[in-house]
Amino acid sequence: MAKPKFYITTPIYYVNARPHLGHTYTTVVADTIARYKRMRGYDVVLLTGTDEHGQKVERAAKAAGVSPQEFADRISAEYRALWRELDLPVDRFVRTTEPRHERAVQMLFRKAQDQGYVYKGGYEGQYCVFDEMYVDEPLSGNLCPECKRPTERVREENYFFKLSAFQDRLLELYEKQPDFIQPDTRRNEVLAFVRGGLRDLSISRTSFKWGIPWPGEEKHIFYVWSDALTSYMTGVGYADDEVEFEKYWPADMHLIGKEILRFHAVYWPAFLMAAGEALPKRVFAHGWWLFADEKMSKSRGNMQYPQPIARVLGIDALRYFLLRDMVFGQDGNFSRDALLTRYNSDLANGLGNLTSRTITMIEQYLGGRVPARNPKEENDRDREVAELQRGTCEEVLRYYESYDFSRALESIWSLIAEIDKYLVEFQPWVLVKEKSKWGRLEMVLYTAYDALRVVTLLAHPVLPHATQKIWEQLGNSTPLASQMLGNDLTVGHKQGGHVNKPEGVFPRVDKKEAFERIEAMEEEIRNPASTTPAASGSTAGAAPAGAAAGPAKIGIEDFAKIEMRVGVVKSAERVAGADKLLKLLVDIGEEVRQVVAGIATSYAPEDLIGKKVVVVANLAPRKLRGVESNGMIVAASVAPDGRPVLCTFTEDVPAGARLK
Numbered sequence: 001m002a003k004p005k006f007y008i009t010t011p012i013y014y015v016n017a018r019p020h021l022g023h024t025y026t027t028v029v030a031d032t033i034a035r036y037k038r039m040r041g042y043d044v045v046l047l048t049g050t051d052e053h054g055q056k057v058e059r060a061a062k063a064a065g066v067s068p069q070e071f072a073d074r075i076s077a078e079y080r081a082l083w084r085e086l087d088l089p090v091d092r093f094v095r096t097t098e099p100r101h102e103r104a105v106q107m108l109f110r111k112a113q114d115q116g117y118v119y120k121g122g123y124e125g126q127y128c129v130f131d132e133m134y135v136d137e138p139l140s141g142n143l144c145p146e147c148k149r150p151t152e153r154v155r156e157e158n159y160f161f162k163l164s165a166f167q168d169r170l171l172e173l174y175e176k177q178p179d180f181i182q183p184d185t186r187r188n189e190v191l192a193f194v195r196g197g198l199r200d201l202s203i204s205r206t207s208f209k210w211g212i213p214w215p216g217e218e219k220h221i222f223y224v225w226s227d228a229l230t231s232y233m234t235g236v237g238y239a240d241d242e243v244e245f246e247k248y249w250p251a252d253m254h255l256i257g258k259e260i261l262r263f264h265a266v267y268w269p270a271f272l273m274a275a276g277e278a279l280p281k282r283v284f285a286h287g288w289w290l291f292a293d294e295k296m297s298k299s300r301g302n303m304q305y306p307q308p309i310a311r312v313l314g315i316d317a318l319r320y321f322l323l324r325d326m327v328f329g330q331d332g333n334f335s336r337d338a339l340l341t342r343y344n345s346d347l348a349n350g351l352g353n354l355t356s357r358t359i360t361m362i363e364q365y366l367g368g369r370v371p372a373r374n375p376k377e378e379n380d381r382d383r384e385v386a387e388l389q390r391g392t393c394e395e396v397l398r399y400y401e402s403y404d405f406s407r408a409l410e411s412i413w414s415l416i417a418e419i420d421k422y423l424v425e426f427q428p429w430v431l432v433k434e435k436s437k438w439g440r441l442e443m444v445l446y447t448a449y450d451a452l453r454v455v456t457l458l459a460h461p462v463l464p465h466a467t468q469k470i471w472e473q474l475g476n477s478t479p480l481a482s483q484m485l486g487n488d489l490t491v492g493h494k495q496g497g498h499v500n501k502p503e504g505v506f507p508r509v510d511k512k513e514a515f516e517r518i519e520a521m522e523e524e525i526r527n528p529a530s531t532t533p534a535a536s537g538s539t540a541g542a543a544p545a546g547a548a549a550g551p552a553k554i555g556i557e558d559f560a561k562i563e564m565r566v567g568v569v570k571s572a573e574r575v576a577g578a579d580k581l582l583k584l585l586v587d588i589g590e591e592v593r594q595v596v597a598g599i600a601t602s603y604a605p606e607d608l609i610g611k612k613v614v615v616v617a618n619l620a621p622r623k624l625r626g627v628e629s630n631g632m633i634v635a636a637s638v639a640p641d642g643r644p645v646l647c648t649f650t651e652d653v654p655a656g657a658r659l660k
């Protein structure tokens, strides 16, 4: 019998900025769901991609001095490279600048137009370029109610979509399919919005050019959201491959962040109804990762990147943290300290330690032979643990079914803790000393082995790499991903087989050292000019695209917050182990500061003494390669490799003079 299909999508990400931890979160969740569904016997397709049209991207490209296509090519490549680096296999990647996508968008809206749901009109009102959204009721000062940024006046001829005609049908959809929007709190928000009445929506733009052309029109391009949403169909063959489209459409789940729910739960089903296409089965809106209580975003400049975490702690540690520390659907605060604490306690001391001690004991006490259950030696406590194991399986599968990963992991880790306790209780290292207790020894090791086997199966969707290694250490040679996850978890107990050499899966880390390494790599991604050798890795580290994604405009009051002063270099030396960093002592008038600068590739330390430099004096202190830096030296980053060139003055200036 053919496998049932499961088609899951992430949002297609804007290419105005490089990928950060927030985008990574969504793709990691989608990948975890995909892996889980595969282990439940589904034929899974996961789609992601890049949203490359629209005013926001056009402007970002302009600011970077390149064409929108060139700009989109760079950032889109960066997304693909990141998903590869993080081993997030993507089945379908759609770029909205592909010809197949253009065909899909034009076809979908032609169908809607043929049904009489599209008409020509004129729009005059406010538009938020950041959210690529028409704003009917701006806040005072014409600010966008969503992102609080200034909106712009737009007056243009447009095609309109008769959204107003869909109010009743949408309400009926939410009623008949109560799980169409998840979680429930989000569903209520949408219900309230739709009940409040729907206005027709402008779905073409004429005031700029970066978009899909409207057939038969010279000036009209598709509104970026009508363009972007259609990518979910493009990816499975709409307008291109009927067989494929029949097989996978409609999507089983659109996984998105909560800020784009309205587009997915209101506009998208209405577009599809108008065109006579099937509706997706579910829209799941998750919460945000916050950093210091604010949403991570390029314009706030508080993004965290996934690569440093993955490179220092491993991909699985990144996945574990993202899924364990955020209750799916709610917001979560990101903290590097919490990440490292979790790593050491749950992964190194928890799963890692249980694995190495269980496998080592089996090697040493049983000559590596996989322990067998011995009913004669079984006591109530063993039965209690076996019962807990069964209960954990049921519970975890239930949580996975509702995508409640943090609870699923909590439940798996309770079993790990229980086995740790059990081993301390029965002390195999004491039992082994008396031959008469060897039967009991085997029963105790059996219990631990079997629990570890079940933990490995259950944790696989979240920790695909570590669990595969553990699976092999348990004596299995088949890929863990090909195992079925069901209520009968008897697979993988290799009766009569042998365990393989224990190998550390999550080595303990020194928190302080790991913190500094992650920070140094973050810094390099944020600011490629201060490249340190530790940070030079693949993808984002090497790509200059972030520099190209020009910063948002700021007001003079924001500029005034930056205190830049003339400094005179008093001493300079290399930072051990970092061939791009120099440690400088700089006189900035009132004091002498220690500043670490990534300029060693352009300047020898001795040539800097007495030089006048520009210092950002009110930057919060931070450590680079373990050396405290109290400020930043300003340098131009010169293409193609970001070579730093210091600023100089044409006339003599005193140390401490402020730059304005």
Ligand code: MSP
Pocket: 010, 011, 012, 013, 014, 015, 021, 022, 023, 025, 026, 051, 228, 229, 230, 231, 255, 256, 257, 258, 259, 260, 287, 288, 289, 290, 295, 296, 297
């Ligand atoms: N291009 C649109 C989506 C079109 S889908 C047809 C877009 N792109 S985006 O680049 O801004 O990506 C937004 C998505 O990235 C969010 O919906 C969410 O999935 C993810 N996240 C971005 N920042 C995030 C956090 N800080 N936390 C969690 N997820 C975040 O909107």
